[in-house]
Amino acid sequence: MTSNASRFTEDTVFVTGAGAGIGRAIAERCAAEGATVVVTDVDTEGGEETVARIEDAGGDAAFHELDVTDREAFGAVVETTAERHGLDAIVNNAGIAPDNAFVEDVDADTLERVLDVNVRGVWNGCQAALPVFKEQGSGAIVNISSLGGILGLPKQGPYTLSKGAVLNFTRTVAAEAGYHGVRANAVCPGFVETQMGEAHFEHADDPAAARERMEREYPLQRLGYPEEVASAVAFLASDDASYVTGHGLVVDGGYSVS
Ligand code: NAI
Numbered sequence: 001m002t003s004n005a006s007r008f009t010e011d012t013v014f015v016t017g018a019g020a021g022i023g024r025a026i027a028e029r030c031a032a033e034g035a036t037v038v039v040t041d042v043d044t045e046g047g048e049e050t051v052a053r054i055e056d057a058g059g060d061a062a063f064h065e066l067d068v069t070d071r072e073a074f075g076a077v078v079e080t081t082a083e084r085h086g087l088d089a090i091v092n093n094a095g096i097a098p099d100n101a102f103v104e105d106v107d108a109d110t111l112e113r114v115l116d117v118n119v120r121g122v123w124n125g126c127q128a129a130l131p132v133f134k135e136q137g138s139g140a141i142v143n144i145s146s147l148g149g150i151l152g153l154p155k156q157g158p159y160t161l162s163k164g165a166v167l168n169f170t171r172t173v174a175a176e177a178g179y180h181g182v183r184a185n186a187v188c189p190g191f192v193e194t195q196m197g198e199a200h201f202e203h204a205d206d207p208a209a210a211r212e213r214m215e216r217e218y219p220l221q222r223l224g225y226p227e228e229v230a231s232a233v234a235f236l237a238s239d240d241a242s243y244v245t246g247h248g249l250v251v252d253g254g255y256s257v258s
Helices: 019-031 044-056 071-085 107-136 155-182 195-202 206-218 226-237
Strands: 012-015 035-042 062-065 091-092 139-144 182-189 248-251
Touching: 012 019, 012 071, 012 155, 019 035, 019 044, 019 062, 019 091, 019 248, 035 044, 044 062, 062 071, 062 226, 071 107, 091 107, 107 139, 107 182, 139 155, 139 226, 155 182, 155 248, 182 195, 182 226, 195 206, 226 248
Parallel strands: 012 035, 012 091, 035 062, 091 139, 139 182, 182 248
Antiparallel strands: none
């Protein structure tokens, strides 16, 4: 890991969906750089494990169980965080990707659930953090979109609908909140090695062959690691990105330009 130990000293970074995968890597990266990290997730066991890993590494973290679709609960946890620790950055990472069907075959419940978690969850996070950030005249929002936010991906209709929304909504937040010293950016990862990534191959007749085919489609000839998304997020959340706002940072091993 790149050492940049002081980048978040005295900062508090709030991460949703931090009990696994990319969210855990973001939490660990920010803690390694000096942040107090507020780890949130619906999965208590995963969230507590993230906190334990951070503490074992000498970092500082606290866990709050939080379903990002619950607007009231989100507001309450953000308020408590701001009172207890202050709040310098929020990473709206929690997301789901259950799609594997053509648009005409997606049922209403699946669509609703994806939009609820991926879109409403990001909305709730921004809505909860913005008053705090605006009042203090500073703050960074990083929303996790996806390649699915900029490319068409067959059999991922609800997911691409949600991630496109996240990307463009982030631009609106940047345009509104910049006047108050608040930045908002998105990260658009390509395929990343997490539970979510693995689940994608389960539908294939030959998962190993499907994975190999996908790896070959990437100019860098491999899939991404959660830590590689985390370093992009840490950049955008930090003062290193003090003049970057409204941006969608693509972290995809070159897939989208090949
Ligand atoms: P993951 O499935 O490995 O982890 C997601 C975490 O979010 C889990 O801990 C889960 O409990 C939590 N979560 C799910 N629903 C939640 C809710 N309603 N409230 C709070 N927490 C909730 O997923 P992964 O791969 O780490 O993905 C993280 C983000 O990155 C997602 O937004 C995903 O769409 C995005 N992404 C992932 C890619 C990949 O290939 N893995 C590629 C591009 C974007």
